[in-house]
Amino acid sequence: MADQSPPLKIVQVLPALNSGGVERGTVELARELVRGGHQSVVISAGGRMVEGLIAEGSEHIEMPVHRKSLMSLFQVRPMRRLLAELKPDIVHVRSRVPAWIVWLAWRGMNPNTRPKLVSTFHGMYSVNFYSAIMARAEHMIAISDCVKKYMRSNYHVPEERITLIPRGLDPAAFNRDACSAQWRAELYAAYPELQGKHIVLMPGRLSRWKGQEAFLDMMACLVSLRQDCHGVVVGDAEPGKQHYFEELLAKRDALGLRDKVTFVGHRSDIPAFYALAAVTCHMSNKEEPFGRTVPESLATGTPVVAFDRGGASESLNAGFPQGLVPADDIVAFAIRVDDFIDGDAEIRLPESYYLSSQLASTLGVYRRLLSGEGAN
Structure with missing residues (x-):
C-alpha cells in the first residue's frame, strides 16, 4: 500500500559508493524513496555506483567523509552548512566516520529546526569510543536480530530506540x-x-x-x-x-x-x-x-x-x-x-526481506521521529 503521508527529504551519508552491502543498501533505499515520491540525497566520497544512483533520481553530493583521520574533522563545518542549506527532514548515517562528521555538525544546529538523526548498525562494531558514535543517533536501525542483541548488550541502547529492519531486496531484480x-x-x-x-x-x-x-x-x-x-x-x-x-x-x-x-x-x-x-x-x-x-x-x-x-x-x-x-x-x-x-x-x-517491507518500516521510523516518538 502506498505511503499517503507528505513526501520527505532524506539525506543518507556513507563513506563511498563503490561496492558492498552497505553501498547497495543505500542505493536501493534511495531508489525506493524516489519511487515513493520522496526527495533522496546521498552524500559520499563518490565511486562507481554514483552514476546509477543519479540515473534513478537521487541527488549525489561528493564530500570527503571517508577518511579515518582527524583531518575529517575539517568537514564538520561544511557539513553543517550543507545540512542547513538542504533542510532535510532526516539525516541517515550508515558508517562511523560519516556519523562523527554528521553528529558534530548536527549538534551545533538549532534543535528546533535541525533534521532528525537516524543511524543504521550494519555490523557488530568494536566496542570503543570511536564506534559508540553510531549509538548517539536519535533512533537506530538494526539489520538483524544478532546485531540488535549486540547493540543492547554492548552499547546499552534502550529497546525503544532500536528498530529491527532486515535489508530488503528487489523482486524485480532477484528472480x-x-x-x-x-x-x-x-x-x-x-x-x-x-x-x-x-x-x-x-x-x-x-x-x-x-x-x-x-x-x-x-x-x-x-x-x-x-x-x-x-x-x-x-x-x-x-x-x-x-x-x-x-x-x-x-x-x-x-x-x-x-x-x-x-x-x-x-x-x-x-x-x-x-x-x-x-x-x-x-x-x-x-x-x-x-x-x-x-x-x-x-x-x-x-x-x-x-x-x-x-x-x-x-x-x-x-x-x-x-x-x-x-x-x-x-x-x-x-x-x-x-x-x-x-x-x-x-x-x-x-x-520482510523485500524492499517494499524495508521501505515501509524505514519510513515508519522516520515518521515516528518527526512526530516526536522514538527518540531519547
Missing part, C-alpha cells in the same frame, strides 16, 4: 528471469568451462573472513563426490589487498582445482549468477551481521548452504533452514551442497 539465454551465451563465450556444469556459487568481495579459502577446501571435497560441478567465485579484492587474490589462486592450483573453480571478479549482474547457480554458498568464518547473499539467492529460487551462525543463520532459518550446516564443518558443507544439486528445494522467503 529466475535474471538469467536470460543471451546472458548465458555471453557468459559461456567468456568462460567455456562453465557450460554443461552445475554451478556452485561463492559471491562476495575477496576478504579473509568471507570464506573463500573454506570454499576452495569445500570444492576439493565436492569434486571427490562428483565431477559435474564447477565453482564460481564472484567478487574482487579490496583496494590494496590484491595479494589475497594471488593467495587464493595459488591455493586453488595447489588443491588441483584450476579447471574446477573460476574467479570472475567484480560483476554487476550478480542476480543472473544466482539464477544460474545450482547452489549458493555462504562461508564467512565469523558471525556476519546480515549476509545479504542468502536472501538474494533464495529470492531467485536457488538454495543456499551456510554455516549456522550470525545473520546468515537468521535468514536461512526464515526461508530455507535445511541449508544450515554446523559452523566450519567443511565435509558436512560439501555433502549438503551435493544433496541440493540433485534435489528439489522448497524455499519460502518472508515478505
Whole structure:
C-alpha cells in the first residue's frame, strides 16, 4: 500500500559508493524513496555506483567523509552548512566516520529546526569510543536480530530506540528471469568451462573472513563426490589487498582445482549468477551481521548452504533452514551442497526481506521521529 503521508527529504551519508552491502543498501533505499515520491540525497566520497544512483533520481553530493583521520574533522563545518542549506527532514548515517562528521555538525544546529538523526548498525562494531558514535543517533536501525542483541548488550541502547529492519531486496531484480539465454551465451563465450556444469556459487568481495579459502577446501571435497560441478567465485579484492587474490589462486592450483573453480571478479549482474547457480554458498568464518547473499539467492529460487551462525543463520532459518550446516564443518558443507544439486528445494522467503517491507518500516521510523516518538 502506498505511503499517503507528505513526501520527505532524506539525506543518507556513507563513506563511498563503490561496492558492498552497505553501498547497495543505500542505493536501493534511495531508489525506493524516489519511487515513493520522496526527495533522496546521498552524500559520499563518490565511486562507481554514483552514476546509477543519479540515473534513478537521487541527488549525489561528493564530500570527503571517508577518511579515518582527524583531518575529517575539517568537514564538520561544511557539513553543517550543507545540512542547513538542504533542510532535510532526516539525516541517515550508515558508517562511523560519516556519523562523527554528521553528529558534530548536527549538534551545533538549532534543535528546533535541525533534521532528525537516524543511524543504521550494519555490523557488530568494536566496542570503543570511536564506534559508540553510531549509538548517539536519535533512533537506530538494526539489520538483524544478532546485531540488535549486540547493540543492547554492548552499547546499552534502550529497546525503544532500536528498530529491527532486515535489508530488503528487489523482486524485480532477484528472480529466475535474471538469467536470460543471451546472458548465458555471453557468459559461456567468456568462460567455456562453465557450460554443461552445475554451478556452485561463492559471491562476495575477496576478504579473509568471507570464506573463500573454506570454499576452495569445500570444492576439493565436492569434486571427490562428483565431477559435474564447477565453482564460481564472484567478487574482487579490496583496494590494496590484491595479494589475497594471488593467495587464493595459488591455493586453488595447489588443491588441483584450476579447471574446477573460476574467479570472475567484480560483476554487476550478480542476480543472473544466482539464477544460474545450482547452489549458493555462504562461508564467512565469523558471525556476519546480515549476509545479504542468502536472501538474494533464495529470492531467485536457488538454495543456499551456510554455516549456522550470525545473520546468515537468521535468514536461512526464515526461508530455507535445511541449508544450515554446523559452523566450519567443511565435509558436512560439501555433502549438503551435493544433496541440493540433485534435489528439489522448497524455499519460502518472508515478505520482510523485500524492499517494499524495508521501505515501509524505514519510513515508519522516520515518521515516528518527526512526530516526536522514538527518540531519547
